[in-house]
Amino acid sequence: MKFKARVVARGFSQREGVDYDEIFSPVVRHTSIRVLLAIVAHYDLELEQLDVNTTFLHGELEEEIYMTQPEGFEVSGKEDYVCKLKKSLYGLKQSPRQWYKRFDSYMLELGYSRSPYDCCVYHNKVEDGSMIYLVLYVEDMLIAARSKSDIQKLKGLLSAEFEMKDLGASQKILGMEIYRDRSKKKLFLSQKSYIQKQLSRFGMSSAKPLNTPSASNVHLSSAYAPQSEAEKEYISRVPYASVVGSLMYAMVCTRPDLAHVVNVVSRFMIQPGKEHWQAVKRIFRYLKGTPDVGISFGSDTECLVSGYSDSDYAGDVDTRRSMTGYVFTLGSSVVSWKATLQSAVTLSTTEAEYMALTEAAKEGIWLKGLVGDQGLHHDQAVVYCDSLSAICLAKDQVHHKRTKDIDVRYHFLSTEKRIKVKKVGTADNPADMFTKSIPYGKFQHCLDLLNVLSG
Template identity: 40%
Template sequence: MTYVPKQAENGFEVTPHELTEVERSPSSPCIFTQAEEQENVIHEHADTSQPDDHTPLKWRNINDILAQCNLCIVEPEKYEEAAQDKVWIKAMEEELSIIEKNKTWELVDRPSDKQVIGVKWVFKTKLNLDGSVQKNKARLVAKGYVQKPGIDYNETFAPVARLDTIRTLIALAAQRSWKLFQLDVKSAFLNGILQEEVYVDQPEGFVINGKEDKVYKLYKALYGLKQAPRAWYGEIDSYFAKCGFEKSLSEATLYTKTRGEHDILIVSIYVDDIVYTGNNQEMLDEFKEDMKEKYEMSDLGLLHHFLGMGVIQTDSSIFIHQKKYASALLDKFGLKECKSVSIPLVATEKLSKEDGSGAADEEQYRKLVGSLLYLTATRPDVMYAASLLARYMHGPSNKHYGAAKRVLRYVKGTLDYGLHYMKGKKAVLVGFCDSDWGGSVDDSKSTSGYAFSFWSGVFSWASVK
């Protein structure tokens, strides 16, 4: 279902339509009405009712129209804008309801010897994989940038799952014919218990009449506090320990629980996203129900989308990919219609800091290379190229930028690439490594690379100088 705007009495509202026919007029430049389905294009008509409008008859691609429609999904930047829309008002009320339910704070007199931290509303429209609206989310965040170390907070570090661990878990599930499931903790940071004494102002738009001078004393964390991630990790880690889970010695976010000699449940957490699998359906169901009872949870069912990666589970394999992300990169950097190439880099070309080709846009180059580095989550085939280009983040040349764009041209021809983990394959750990000899033109240092596969697919790789 695609969401497009239609004109309302006091603005534009978003309503679902399968396809749209676009009409233009000077008085109404963006009016959308429902029309019959067409295959890949939308017919745009000139408004003949206006004699001075000579817009010619032409065809527009459906994707171009949908891109413009997305512009109508505007996220408010401040409370005054959000207060004009019932959807955002409801989202703010839901956020405060969760805070109250969690017993996150208590209204108290303003302290004279403590700093009171301000809060603000942050608004975000969450989209589904197909671009449709999933949820309008309002988040109350603390202005943590005013916190003072040693007074308002102490430690802030909190671990997250490594991608190597996630891929290993997926490979294991594929080999053992297990299903992967996902849970999402609603407002996870609000569950973290604070060790420090912290006060915040009442949120804008929800100041209690007659108690304007009072503030909230926090017992649990708010988003934006510097110690919020650590407080949440401490809470979930403590809960897992009470439930009989054993934490991995090498991965602080990986937990296992066994029953008898053969049954096992494996859980990996990435902030508020929880991925779990195992060979005992009863243990899986018990874990899900226990988590729902302890925290506000969203049961996402089978794992389909995680950290920007698409996950396709079938009876014979598990496939992970970043096709949507890769396609978005091509659009972002203007290479949607480019001609693809067969390899990421020119094999005989040597890159160096001083190549005399002139300076490139440093900001654009960093955006492009950073995007390529994230693409390596499921694309080891571009790991070497992305790692090589990352050496020139400071002062890139036009030659470097051209090489980076060539990698995108390679991605254009390999959008469907990803990692395929087969079920039932023999459990064998295989590693490959290689290195050149003084390959760097700038400092004669060598570049080393490795890749490890477990069962049927690669799960860990790197390319470093």
């Protein structure tokens, strides 16, 4: 039998400004991972995965840090001595940041470029003129290139500098399963195992399946907070925060169909009531029937950024704020989505749609920059909106005098050349499911438009 032990620093005793300063360490955005997968599927690239062993031990310390000798391993005769750390150690607050800085500097030494749109995305041109990509999430990394030999060369360079584990062709990353059909240039991303694990964890494995995650005639509010002592006692035994957190991770990674309803139930984390808990259980009943639903990548359509925006005017019962919903595709593959309450109360449907359109445009600009940085250049990203009045407001500054109550940061679309706004019919706007609960027929139509389907 083999036993392992790891020396861990007592980071909780560190003092800011003395033995640590900055501690933030970036990780790759999930959107960037999906963009890479869309590129891999579209151009039929090789996709491999690496894992770094003892990640945080590679970081170089910038501060002078001392620690007591590990218990049971004191040097005889020098028990009152302390150890001066030469490199970062697990437990130190700055260890993740120092690891990223070490890795980042090495990638730049190799001649790779760091994306200005996501500092955990790296790329470089190889001898045949094609691109090689690397994305980093702490110790997990994906590498994509046209030639497997180019990937092997990069793996060799990384292994010479860090202790690496070669995982071969990528099959799973951050709990997301990757399935490829190279003959059809298709790639499928899902969290089937994760969802089944959560169903079992929260006792919903035998629940009766439903075909939508939320009921279209139910509007949750803080008025459903527990009033009696019996209700408070009941809710105290409910793992509401843990359940919503597990649903949120599925929504962020592979399940845009959960975006709206997860946003709604997460508003009541402080004081959930029975109705809120029933709404959460309904989401699990929906997942029970759709554990293998995920995102399909790969098509013959041109690899361009396009998006859809929508809003639900005064949809929040408590604050009367409107919902913003948007979704973006690269080619026909969904890569980015969001459902959130707007920061201010709007005075009309037009204003709500306009604010949603502006938020979508900002995401579109970022996405256009990200894919352009990776070699997929195009003049404009297109954002579709089903409100003609909001489109007119976005295109012509003469209308801005009617919306003086909207913050100035929303009034940039009329002069923004990187985004083109177009009209789409409400029936064909998939962003509709990000702003409200909709009937099964419309819900399924939105999923079909986004290539979100069962694996």
